[in-house]
Amino acid sequence: MPANVICKACAGEWPATDHLIADLDMMTAYLFDDQFFPGWTVLVLKRHATELFHLTTDERGQLIEDVSRVATALAMAFEPVKINYELLGNQLSHIHWHIIPRLAGDPAPREAVWTVKHEPKRLPPDELHERISLLRTHLKK
């Protein structure tokens, strides 16, 4: 990243703090803004790095434990058919994972979420807090 470009993850501009689920070892978990796919969670690395090979072996081990721990909580909370794990960085290169439970009744169960055109679903505050609480409860188990 050029020195004159501010990383919006490092600057605290994204994700929104009211979407915080939990502070994990290497990453911080947030409920994704768009809940069209219920439970979609993003995990943001606590320091700036853009590729897995920029981390140490120990850090990669901790990172994949954070990913697996969140996936476990999502599995308990939503009983998905499958979970998608995606580390892309096409729009924001700072390492962040999309962990997306694909539930029974998914509109396109064989396709990646990015191909599914839909109106973004932003939860009203009470539902947002309820969903975050549900995931926090399962993360503690």
Next chain:
Amino acid sequence: MPANVICKACAGEWPATDHLIADLDMMTAYLFDDQFFPGWTVLVLKRHATELFHLTTDERGQLIEDVSRVATALAMAFEPVKINYELLGNQLSHIHWHIIPRLAGDPAPREAVWTVKHEPKRLPPDELHERISLLRTHLKK
């Protein structure tokens, strides 16, 4: 997976053996059939499992090392702007990763590959072998 459904990864039906790049610790690396995005590699788990939390902590650590090692080789071979790492399983639940270098000149650098409509690019045998050899060379470094 129901007992009467055969996993095509376990059955050896996919990926094609002539696309083999390397036998790694937890996974086997193959060049993806469609090389529209040059260097797209798939890593297939050597045993049947469908979610990260079905593996042990040690296995997850080895798995992410395999992923990082292949990404390093792809970075050396193709000098991508960014690498995408995706564990989806929507069509084949057996754990397999798509590791996709996104090069300068990518037709949709800000989007996931799944949204990019294109004719699949199958390499003729000489180019296929050349690309596999290139990646093997970088994996040995």
